[in-house]
Amino acid sequence: MIEETFHQISPSEFFYRNRDLAGFSNPTRSLYTAVRELVENSLDACDQKGILPDVHLSIKALDSEQPDPKQYVLTVSDNGPGIDPKYVPLAFGTVLYGSKFGLKQSRGMFGLGATMAILYGQITTNKPVTVKSNVDGKTQEEFVLLLDIQKNKPIIQKHTKKDHLKRGLSISIVLEGDYSKAGSKIREYVYQTHLITPYASIKFDGPRKAEDDHQSYLKIIRKMPPPPTIIKPHPYGIDVETLRRMIADTHYQIPTVDNKMIAKVRKELGLQKKNLDVKGILDRAQRRWKNLSRPVRIVIALISFLQMEFDSLSKIRIDDIDVDNKKLTFWDFGESITRTIEMNPSSFYYKQLANTVQGETLTSFLAKRFQRVGLTTAIKFAEFAKLKPEKRIGSLTNEDLVKLTDSLQKFDQFLSPDPGCLAPLGEEPLGRGIMKKFNPEFAAVIQRGASAYSGFPFIIEMGIAYGGNIHSSGIEIYRFANRIPLLYDEGSDVVIKVVNEMDWPRYKVKGDVPLAIFSHICSTRIPYKTVGKENVADRLEIERELRLALQFLARKLSIHMSKRGKVEMAKKRANLYSKYIPLLARFSTKLAGKKKEPDCRQMIKVSEGIEEV
Amino acid sequence: MKKSKNSKIAEKKRIELLELLKNRGLEIYDDLEKSKFPKFSIPSRSVSNIVYDKKLRQYILGNSTAIRSAGNMSQLRAFTQLVWLAFFANQLLSEQKTSTLRDIYYSSQAFEVDFEDQPESDNIIVDLEAVLARAREDFQIFPEERSSIFGDLTIEYTVPGYEGKRSNLSDHPDGYLIGPSLNTAEFVDTSAELVIAIEKGGLFTRFVEEKVDKKFKAIIVDTAGQAPRSTRYILRRLHIELGLPVVILTDGDVYGEHIAMVIKSGSANAAHLRELTVPDAKWIGVWATDIEKYKLPTIPMTESDIKRIYELQKDPRYQHGNWKKQLEVFLKIKRKAELEAFSKYGLTNITDKYLPQKLELAKSL
Ligand SMILES: Nc1ncnc2c1ncn2[C@@H]1O[C@H](COP(=O)(O)OP(=O)(O)OP(=O)(O)O)[C@@H](O)[C@H]1O
Ligand SMILES: [Mg+2]
Numbered sequence: 001m002i003e004e005t006f007h008q009i010s011p012s013e014f015f016y017r018n019r020d021l022a023g024f025s026n027p028t029r030s031l032y033t034a035v036r037e038l039v040e041n042s043l044d045a046c047d048q049k050g051i052l053p054d055v056h057l058s059i060k061a062l063d064s065e066q067p068d069p070k071q072y073v074l075t076v077s078d079n080g081p082g083i084d085p086k087y088v089p090l091a092f093g094t095v096l097y098g099s100k101f102g103l104k105q106s107r108g109m110f111g112l113g114a115t116m117a118i119l120y121g122q123i124t125t126n127k128p129v130t131v132k133s134n135v136d137g138k139t140q141e142e143f144v145l146l147l148d149i150q151k152n153k154p155i156i157q158k159h160t161k162k163d164h165l166k167r168g169l170s171i172s173i174v175l176e177g178d179y180s181k182a183g184s185k186i187r188e189y190v191y192q193t194h195l196i197t198p199y200a201s202i203k204f205d206g207p208r209k210a211e212d213d214h215q216s217y218l219k220i221i222r223k224m225p226p227p228p229t230i231i232k233p234h235p236y237g238i239d240v241e242t243l244r245r246m247i248a249d250t251h252y253q254i255p256t257v258d259n260k261m262i263a264k265v266r267k268e269l270g271l272q273k274k275n276l277d278v279k280g281i282l283d284r285a286q287r288r289w290k291n292l293s294r295p296v297r298i299v300i301a302l303i304s305f306l307q308m309e310f311d312s313l314s315k316i317r318i319d320d321i322d323v324d325n326k327k328l329t330f331w332d333f334g335e336s337i338t339r340t341i342e343m344n345p346s347s348f349y350y351k352q353l354a355n356t357v358q359g360e361t362l363t364s365f366l367a368k369r370f371q372r373v374g375l376t377t378a379i380k381f382a383e384f385a386k387l388k389p390e391k392r393i394g395s396l397t398n399e400d401l402v403k404l405t406d407s408l409q410k411f412d413q414f415l416s417p418d419p420g421c422l423a424p425l426g427e428e429p430l431g432r433g434i435m436k437k438f439n440p441e442f443a444a445v446i447q448r449g450a451s452a453y454s455g456f457p458f459i460i461e462m463g464i465a466y467g468g469n470i471h472s473s474g475i476e477i478y479r480f481a482n483r484i485p486l487l488y489d490e491g492s493d494v495v496i497k498v499v500n501e502m503d504w505p506r507y508k509v510k511g512d513v514p515l516a517i518f519s520h521i522c523s524t525r526i527p528y529k530t531v532g533k534e535n536v537a538d539r540l541e542i543e544r545e546l547r548l549a550l551q552f553l554a555r556k557l558s559i560h561m562s563k564r565g566k567v568e569m570a571k572k573r574a575n576l577y578s579k580y581i582p583l584l585a586r587f588s589t590k591l592a593g594k595k596k597e598p599d600c601r602q603m604i605k606v607s608e609g610i611e612e613v
Numbered sequence: 614m615k616k617s618k619n620s621k622i623a624e625k626k627r628i629e630l631l632e633l634l635k636n637r638g639l640e641i642y643d644d645l646e647k648s649k650f651p652k653f654s655i656p657s658r659s660v661s662n663i664v665y666d667k668k669l670r671q672y673i674l675g676n677s678t679a680i681r682s683a684g685n686m687s688q689l690r691a692f693t694q695l696v697w698l699a700f701f702a703n704q705l706l707s708e709q710k711t712s713t714l715r716d717i718y719y720s721s722q723a724f725e726v727d728f729e730d731q732p733e734s735d736n737i738i739v740d741l742e743a744v745l746a747r748a749r750e751d752f753q754i755f756p757e758e759r760s761s762i763f764g765d766l767t768i769e770y771t772v773p774g775y776e777g778k779r780s781n782l783s784d785h786p787d788g789y790l791i792g793p794s795l796n797t798a799e800f801v802d803t804s805a806e807l808v809i810a811i812e813k814g815g816l817f818t819r820f821v822e823e824k825v826d827k828k829f830k831a832i833i834v835d836t837a838g839q840a841p842r843s844t845r846y847i848l849r850r851l852h853i854e855l856g857l858p859v860v861i862l863t864d865g866d867v868y869g870e871h872i873a874m875v876i877k878s879g880s881a882n883a884a885h886l887r888e889l890t891v892p893d894a895k896w897i898g899v900w901a902t903d904i905e906k907y908k909l910p911t912i913p914m915t916e917s918d919i920k921r922i923y924e925l926q927k928d929p930r931y932q933h934g935n936w937k938k939q940l941e942v943f944l945k946i947k948r949k950a951e952l953e954a955f956s957k958y959g960l961t962n963i964t965d966k967y968l969p970q971k972l973e974l975a976k977s978l
Contacts, residue, residue: 572686600648603648
């Protein structure tokens with residue numbers, strides 16, 4: 001067997017390995033992606049704190065004389081909460097550092113968008129990133145950062161503070177880009193972002209003088225959708241790895257036996273001032289056992305095995321409690337060595353320790369850590385999964401874990417995921433955006449009820465528009481996911497698939513008509529096909545909801561189309577009659593051998609008004 | 614020497630038709646004056662309304678009619694086109710001018726009645742025939758296809774500029790074209806006792822060369838394949854006005870048999886017209902049974918030949934007698950023979966041997 005070697009990869013390696021997936025494949029796409037990542041971070045930050053966003057995006061060429069691709073300064077500033085100066089270097093200096101891993105609806109998901117953009121900038125131009133953060137509306141702290149690519153660590157080149165009244169974050173990177181090619185997509189992105197975020201003001205300043213490079217989009221509405229909330233995961237869709245992590249952090253942590261803890265133990269035993277030997281402590285603890293807190297009970301158990309009173313206890317650090325092998329390992333500060341002692345399994349304290357280390361019971365774990373699971377359901381579930389309800393989660397073997405994960409997907413009595421955490425845009429704002437963009441002859445919108453795919457709740461919002469300033473060369477499709485416009489990789493997107501599979505003639509849509517469709521998918525987890533976040537995979541449940549939404553809208557459209565057909569018919573009729581009736585008059589006059597033609601004006605007028613006979 | 618019994622018949626017909634058109638015009642005029650949408654009722658030409666009339670021995674239209682109304686938006690254009698055509702026919706008749714199907718299509722363009730193509734205008738012409746129960750030749754519209762006629766028949770033209778002028782149809786060895794002037798000419802005199810209609814131009818020429826007209830006292834007509842309506846019209850006039858029997862000679866195949874049948878009793882396409890048939894005409898060959906009997910060189914039938922046989926077997930006119938029998942033999946031998954096949958036995962074999970035998974046989978048919 002060949003032995004595999006594992007090693008950690010550096011951020012730059014990470015970047016190179018994932019640049020295509022993350023949307024940094026070439027100067028055109030990279031400029032676009034960098035704009036996206038920064039703007040979306042700003043909007044996310046404001047959403048989370050319920051602030052109506054004001055975002056300013058600016059792209060300036062370092063040397064405008066040079067041909068593309070060249071270096072651009074990309075700056076995005078917002079009026080959001082800013083980032084606590086402590087975390088600025090971490091948030092922007094390391095890959096996979098993000099605050100959005102919890103389950104809630106946000107644009108960012110992976111914790112690498114901004115860092116990828118910064119890395120890309122640094123790799124292509126060797127220039128640092130400048131972050132200005134103001135969290136309190138009083139001082140602004142400015143950081144100039146380079147990433148130490150070897151160590152995955154930020155290097156702070158400059159850190160200054162100054163008085164400043166406006167809250168928010170501003171981030172500025174220098175990167176290689178091709179605006180001549182990316183420009184139209186960036187402008188479209190800003191515009192569509194404005195449509196799907198009608199409560200935000202977005203100002204855009206591009207590198208060119210042209211008018212379309214200097215646009216201010218003002219808020220269309222001033223009411224924010226409620227900020228998304230963090231929720232517990234739903235059992236459907238959980239995987240083994242996530243479950244393992246959840247169990248790991250529910251484990252009752254081995255308490256650190258520091259001075260603070262010792263003080264706590266003394267207090268609960270009423271020994272603040274008094275020192276007792278080991279036996280004395282244990283006796284006293286026995287008498288008060290019922291009133292002791294859990295951490296204190298554990299310390300007592302440790303004392304029983306270590307045979308140490310408070311003083312000695314403060315000179316060691318517990319390293320490991322191996323319940324299965326009945327071994328207790330600790331570090332002795334005094335002698336600077338690791339010692340291991342045996343624990344007597346028949347002792348009352350051993351059980352106490354085992355319970356704690358092995359964690360809570362399966363049922364209480366499920367009920368506490370998952371949404372839509374109560375104790376009763378948990379017990380029913382345990383039966384279904386053929387696992388003991390009182391089984392300690394710390395004692396689950398790998399096979400147990402797989403079995404548990406499996407059964408969680410299969411058990412059909414969990415209520416569907418709670419959509420309360422989702423923040424769709426709402427029918428009215430969506431409709432307004434559509435009216436503003438197209439000034440259409442007809443428009444309709446719908447928000448479907450919440451639904452779920454593998455444990456993640458989602459909501460589909462959709463709009464349709466006909467006529468106005470929509471072009472009539474095929475259906476225009478505008479895709480959004482968690483308020484992000486998706487402009488690339490249309491080919492493989494589920495929305496496109498659903499639109500293309502519609503039986504349009506059935507809805508009186510024939511040939512190339514001026515038709516536009518807006519689709520917005522909100523979810524705690526959008527099933528993107530890549531980390532570039534550009535196209536949504538075709539999950540059965542999502543596809544179905546999209547289809548139902550589209551059919552609903554298409555039915556409304558078809559009613560409009562038949563009305564419209566009637567009006568057109570009447571027009572056509574009027575034209576026909578005003579053309580042919582005079583001809584009939586003329587021919588029949590000749591045929592009949594008359595001189596004067598009959599007067600048909602009345603007839604033509606009447607025929608314009610009548611319905612088909 | 615026989616004199617045409619129906620002299621001045623053409624003129625009488627013309628006056629009648631003008632009157633008919635005028636009445637139609639008046640109806641429309643009156644409707645328009647009353648702000649009423651004018652309409653026509655047109656005998657339906659759909660397949661379900663075409664029936665075979667045993668007494669008349671031809672296909673006719675049944676009783677169902679379709680209303681074409683100016684009040685119906687989808688019919689307005691066709692209605693106007695129909696009225697325009699009536700107007701145009703009225704003009705042709707009064708000025709004694711003729712026109713072709715193609716002419717009509719182009720003439721219409723001056724009046725903006727919007728025929729999309731010639732098939733559309735052709736179709737409106739058939740509509741007018743049905744409305745008036747008159748053939749288009751009656752209102753001076755002729756197809757482009759022409760067939761020929763040869764033999765001792767003196768005619769007197771009635772077309773403007775030639776009124777009173779006479780010709781004898783044996784004056785020109787290529788024969789006379791059967792066109793509008795011949796169709797409207799009056800028959801003055803003939804020595805013929807028989808009309809032979811023949812499917813092919815080549816054989817027609819051979820018959821003239823071999824003086825079949827003299828030998829058999831015959832007028833020879835080239836139908837040039839499926840006989841055009843003007844040709845069928847002439848054949849009918851020769852039979853009715855001059856009392857001449859008509860015999861038909863075609864290729865020995867299912868199409869030939871049907872050419873003969875159409876001359877005798879019309880086609881479904883012209884079921885709305887009554888004056889195009891010669892119910893007493895006789896098909897004398899080439900029969901399927903002749904192929905064997907005269908040992909003619911043959912060619913195999915094609916798929917479509919065979920399909921056509923099955924189709925015709927459903928036609929009521931092929932349900933009995935020789936018509937039925939020949940179809941069955943064709944189907945059995947699955948081979949066919951052209952008129953030219955007789956040349957195997959010498960160029961004059963067909964006129965010297967086959968024709969006399971067949972004419973003799975025809976008397977007993
Ligand atoms: N404008 C901002 N205001 C406040 N906090 C911000 C801002 N931009 C980024 N952050 C913080 O920095 C973190 C890292 O951002 P980053 O774009 O790298 O990851 P993400 O947005 O969580 O995920 P994704 O990779 O999908 O974009 C965010 O999770 C957020 O906590
Ligand atoms: Mg982000």
